[in-house]
Amino acid sequence: MTAAAHRPWLLLAPALVLLAVLLVAPMLVMTAYSFFEYVDIGVERPAFELKNWADFLRDPYYHYGLAKTARVALISTVASVVLGYVPALVIASTRSRGRWLLMLLLLLPFWISFVIRTMSWIQVLGANGLINAVLISLGLIDAPLELLYREAAVVMGLVHFLLPFTILNIFVALEGIDANLVPAARTLGASSFQAFLQVTLPLSLPGVATAALLAFVLAAGSYVTPLILGGPGDFLFGNLIYSAVMTELNWPLGATLAIALTVILAALLLIYNRFFGVDRLARGLS
Numbered sequence: 001m002t003a004a005a006h007r008p009w010l011l012l013a014p015a016l017v018l019l020a021v022l023l024v025a026p027m028l029v030m031t032a033y034s035f036f037e038y039v040d041i042g043v044e045r046p047a048f049e050l051k052n053w054a055d056f057l058r059d060p061y062y063h064y065g066l067a068k069t070a071r072v073a074l075i076s077t078v079a080s081v082v083l084g085y086v087p088a089l090v091i092a093s094t095r096s097r098g099r100w101l102l103m104l105l106l107l108l109p110f111w112i113s114f115v116i117r118t119m120s121w122i123q124v125l126g127a128n129g130l131i132n133a134v135l136i137s138l139g140l141i142d143a144p145l146e147l148l149y150r151e152a153a154v155v156m157g158l159v160h161f162l163l164p165f166t167i168l169n170i171f172v173a174l175e176g177i178d179a180n181l182v183p184a185a186r187t188l189g190a191s192s193f194q195a196f197l198q199v200t201l202p203l204s205l206p207g208v209a210t211a212a213l214l215a216f217v218l219a220a221g222s223y224v225t226p227l228i229l230g231g232p233g234d235f236l237f238g239n240l241i242y243s244a245v246m247t248e249l250n251w252p253l254g255a256t257l258a259i260a261l262t263v264i265l266a267a268l269l270l271i272y273n274r275f276f277g278v279d280r281l282a283r284g285l286s
Contacts, residue, residue: 027262033255042249052256062240062257066264069237072151073219076158080215081208083159084166089200091167092174106171109164118157118228125153125229149231157225162218166211173207174200213272217265237261 037047056062091102109117124130127144135141147153177200185195223238241261245254 030255031259033252034259036252038250038252044252052252056256065237065240069220073216076155076219077212077215079159080162080166081212084163085170088167088170092171118225121157151234153229154226154234157229158219162215166215169211170207173204177203
């Protein structure tokens with residue numbers, strides 16, 4: 001091969017090395033750990049056995065965790081996409097100088113710790129929180145409502161976390177639509193709502209799909225939000241991984257659950273790539 005043919009690989013070499021060290025190698029180590037034998041708390045023995053995978057495949061508790069995770073992640077994803085579409089459309093449609101302020105407000109949550117943003121919901125949903133304080137002061141209730149440590153609280157926390165990501169991805173799709181298409185539809189007799197339904201919405205669907213995929217993956221892998229806002233039964237699959245690794249110190253089982261969740265989410269990514277292409281996801285994250 002000539003020097004010119006080697007040049008792309010030389011340019012990609014630093015990124016490929018980082019990917020191999022920071023992504024591929026840890027995944028290989030976790031995969032190997034999933035076949036280790038659990039001996040005692042924090043003690044495992046190298047042995048190629050399928051017990052951990054058999055426990056995952058046979059135990060209905062893990063199946064329930066997967067089903068619950070899929071349901072909560074799906075609800076959070078739909079809510080995030082629906083709630084995020086309007087702000088994305090407003091930002092994309094704004095041509096005034098105040099547009100930078102809207103973008104600043106959109107990016108502002110990224111400057112605050114995710115844990116702090118999640119814990120702030122305790123002051124909103126708690127027994128002495130904002131909602132109960134307002135309802136009691138208005139005389140609508142006599143005793144505080146139990147809003148915290150429920151699945152609904154977990155969904156609210158996840159939506160709060162996911163909204164900036166969904167808005168940004170939908171905004172990128174809306175920003176890429178030719179600005180002349182809507183005026184052309186209006187000149188052909190379409191109303192503003194008809195132009196939105198027949199032009200803007202269909203052309204923005206790839207961005208909506210990107211936002212939905214990213215939101216679902218982030219929600220499915222979350223464990224902090226259920227840990228802070230959920231009750232004992234409001235766990236997600238990430239909490240099972242956290243419990244196996246940090247509480248039980250059963251690293252082989254934790255590695256098995258982590259690899260299983262990764263494979264499931266990777267399958268969703270392959271399905272997305274089949275219909276939309278991963279390049280759209282990369283543009284949405286750039």
